[in-house]
Amino acid sequence: MAQRDYYEVLGVQRDSTTTDIKKAYRQLALKYHPDRNPGDAEAENNFKEASEAYSVLGDEEKRRIYDRYGIDGLRNSSRGFGDFSNFSDSVFSGFEDILGSFFGFGGGGGQSRGSRRGRDIGIEVNITLEEAYNGIEKELEVKREKNCDICDGSGSEPGRPAEPCRQCGGTGQTRVTHGFFSIAQTCPVCSGAGKVIRHPCETCHGKGRVPETRHIKVNIPAGVDKGNRLRITGEGEGGVKGGRSGDLYAIINIEEDNKYKRDSSDLIYELDITFAQAALGDEIKIDTFWGHEKIKIHPESQNRKILRIKGKGFKNLNGWGKGDFIVILNVITPTNLSKKEKELFRQLREIEQEKHKEPVKESSRFF
Ligand SMILES: [Zn+2]
Ligand SMILES: [Zn+2]
Known part of the structure; x- marks a missing residue:
């Protein structure tokens, strides 16, 4: 093969910076990498060049x-290469730090031969506050990857198995010579697998993995809170080469409720009442997450008074008991007063003034 000019090979100018050269190389290496062009001799050649x-x-x-x-000049130079015949092996030095993160080689190369547990998947599940209170069964749609059944995860067409890698002779490792030293390194052609797929499986395109969508019913227990994670064992990504599946985590998110709030295991409700109800007392029926609840308002109740109904709050997920149902009285000043109401309030004011003997100071002016 005729030696092409290195600048031409990388498609860069002679005065390019090292950064530009690195960038140009990275693009070519990604394009022609044998993992992306299985069985393509021309790509392999371009990659090496x-x-x-x-x-x-x-x-x-x-x-x-x-x-x-x-x-x-390089052939005659005693620096760096020493024996130039090893050149084709050493071309991959420096390769790992450029592409390592992309293809995941370096270090864990041996892993790709064996079985591996599938990854865990997290899915956010939105529920209402009422659903968190009572618990609910939800169906989750989970998109995951699993082993390709057609090629049994090998990535090769059935009956046409992967061939031993020529670069490393099937060992998954190549030796790189640096002067006197020789260092073993994950084979960049087969990524350490020792085999190269010449006939990719048509179903999974050589990946050995296929996407699948599953519908999984999950029992969300009463009392769950925002950020709780429920683990569904074995419903994560499928394992690799016989490895077991990962787990699925349902991460709870609770929508805001416009009537009810939550404080730890207590359920909070603000109950609007009128002046008359606050003064004279009343019994009010409200709709709750467990049905109707009668709230008894004592006569002469103050604004923001707290009524605590024991044991009607959220269930404690990790133990016994429940929180409380807390009702906060919110006394509303009446608006759109009718003539009659105004008259009654005037009468009320007169009674109040008489009751207090001395007139109420207009202290509000100073605030
Ligand atoms: Zn190899
Ligand atoms: Zn397949």
């Missing part, structure tokens, strides 16, 4: 030598 160009242009010292003396 780009990697080789980058191994020189990405290194300031080597780039300087290359600029002055060309490829022969």
